[in-house]
Amino acid sequence: MSVQVENLLKCYQEQRAVNDVSFSIETGEVVGFLGPNGAGKSTTMKIITCYMSPTSGDVRIGQHSILDAAAEIKKKVGYLPESNPLYTDMAVMDFLYFSAEIQGVGSSRIPGRIREMVDVCGLGSEKHKKIGELSKGYKQRVGLAQAMIHDPEVLILDEPTSGLDPNQIVEIRKLIKELGKEKTVILSSHILSEVELTCDRIIIINRGRIVADGKGEELRKGLDKREVVEIRIEFEGGTEEVKKALLGIASVEQVDEEDGGAFQVRSKPGLSSRKELFELCVKKGWNLLGLSKQETRLEDVFKELTQ
Amino acid sequence: MRSALIIAKRELKSYFDSLMAYLLVIVFLGLSGFFTWLFGSNIFFLGQASLQVFFNVSYWSFFFFIPAITMRLLAEEKRTGTIELLCTKAISDTDIVVGKFLACLFLIFLSLFCTLPYYITISYLGEVDHGAVWGGYVGIYLFSASYISVGVFASSTTNNQIIAFLLALFIAIFFQLLFSVVGQNFQGLGGRIFDYLSMGTHFQSISRGVFDSRDLVYFFSIIVAGLYLSRFTLSRRIWRS
Numbered sequence: 001m002s003v004q005v006e007n008l009l010k011c012y013q014e015q016r017a018v019n020d021v022s023f024s025i026e027t028g029e030v031v032g033f034l035g036p037n038g039a040g041k042s043t044t045m046k047i048i049t050c051y052m053s054p055t056s057g058d059v060r061i062g063q064h065s066i067l068d069a070a071a072e073i074k075k076k077v078g079y080l081p082e083s084n085p086l087y088t089d090m091a092v093m094d095f096l097y098f099s100a101e102i103q104g105v106g107s108s109r110i111p112g113r114i115r116e117m118v119d120v121c122g123l124g125s126e127k128h129k130k131i132g133e134l135s136k137g138y139k140q141r142v143g144l145a146q147a148m149i150h151d152p153e154v155l156i157l158d159e160p161t162s163g164l165d166p167n168q169i170v171e172i173r174k175l176i177k178e179l180g181k182e183k184t185v186i187l188s189s190h191i192l193s194e195v196e197l198t199c200d201r202i203i204i205i206n207r208g209r210i211v212a213d214g215k216g217e218e219l220r221k222g223l224d225k226r227e228v229v230e231i232r233i234e235f236e237g238g239t240e241e242v243k244k245a246l247l248g249i250a251s252v253e254q255v256d257e258e259d260g261g262a263f264q265v266r267s268k269p270g271l272s273s274r275k276e277l278f279e280l281c282v283k284k285g286w287n288l289l290g291l292s293k294q295e296t297r298l299e300d301v302f303k304e305l306t307q
Numbered sequence: 308m309r310s311a312l313i314i315a316k317r318e319l320k321s322y323f324d325s326l327m328a329y330l331l332v333i334v335f336l337g338l339s340g341f342f343t344w345l346f347g348s349n350i351f352f353l354g355q356a357s358l359q360v361f362f363n364v365s366y367w368s369f370f371f372f373i374p375a376i377t378m379r380l381l382a383e384e385k386r387t388g389t390i391e392l393l394c395t396k397a398i399s400d401t402d403i404v405v406g407k408f409l410a411c412l413f414l415i416f417l418s419l420f421c422t423l424p425y426y427i428t429i430s431y432l433g434e435v436d437h438g439a440v441w442g443g444y445v446g447i448y449l450f451s452a453s454y455i456s457v458g459v460f461a462s463s464t465t466n467n468q469i470i471a472f473l474l475a476l477f478i479a480i481f482f483q484l485l486f487s488v489v490g491q492n493f494q495g496l497g498g499r500i501f502d503y504l505s506m507g508t509h510f511q512s513i514s515r516g517v518f519d520s521r522d523l524v525y526f527f528s529i530i531v532a533g534l535y536l537s538r539f540t541l542s543r544r545i546w547r548s
Contacts, residue, residue, distance in 0.1 A: 049395045075397040085388030
């Protein structure tokens, strides 16, 4: 089921929490919502799940609009709120039963759905405990299970992996990827590597506005076309001299010194200086220990776009 | 309606799991039993086969108990954030409010049901005015329903249970006492209006076994107004800006 967000605007007093946000997501896409704290990720998600209404703009899920068919949308959307609120005094099974019932799952289908969710989310060993007694990771799984219990076509997960240990993160990530094959998934995070690994597409949002939208690689390429090379050499004499020599190459724009005889060499836009660097080493009689091209990391993209 | 019942079921389960329901029933039975049968102007002192004493005790104990059981209903959900979970499920805000109201209503029903032995006992002791007893039960039930509705509303306005409790008591004390005091000090139309607003007037008239539409309208107006306002405060999050 597709999700279309059109010119979404949400104001709190003077502040525009979400400012003219538009995007559209196709069925089977896993989209990562990325942004610093307070960027408007959660607000956008709350609007999509009909918890709040926008000041103006519209969200369409399939054929339905949040403005006039909230009841229909709530049936088709599964939502894991930020900070994962749960009824801590309920047992896991009771809570899942309650969630299924309240989402309108037919009573004959409920036991099957619960069994499936317990299975998928790995809750088997903890299913009879009270939610309050579970560790954070298991609570998170319960949160995911309740979001998916009615087999929604759209899943909205607000920071699904926060508070999990690395192993659990890997599992949840795998689960989300699996789900993303047939469902539309929107998840938010401020952990970049996670979004890059799980999502087909990344939307970076800052101060309520979308600042970037595209695949991880596209974003990385789009940011900075300049080549950055790390070069490690063995030489005699002062580093200043080497630096000067490196800057002497026509295509080099900037040289930064690093530890242990390594330098970061940034070329001018559109140019490559690897060949020249090698030739320089040969000419000067330096021993070249390493020469590697630096990938622009998503972190850099994020930093540059949100500062 | 189906969703409201699911909410009510969960809420009741939580009352029983936290022992609050048992506590309510036991304390209520203890208090009302003590004053009805053992202490002060009890049934034996009055020498009448009537449950009037019991209803008066209930009238005051529920005044304090009901805010205590309603205070957590929405305030707790707001504090822990589970309200977000609930409001994004396929149910309406009305279902949530009505479900919570029904859960408390059932608790009160249970407490009153446990006092049926009182009725059976006095009917062995003497000639009982059955109309007055049933009237009393209906009256106390409607009275409780009104305060539950007020309590749900108080709980919807805050995320602090203590504030919800005090607010519910504050609103209820107007109906319980203040309106009737003011009503007695006014002449003419003003006095009649305040007298009509007083809970005591209607409760007494119903517990005499007289079902007057004015009393029923009074109780149902409070119930509906309370629930409507709760739903309104709950829905305000949608338009908050």
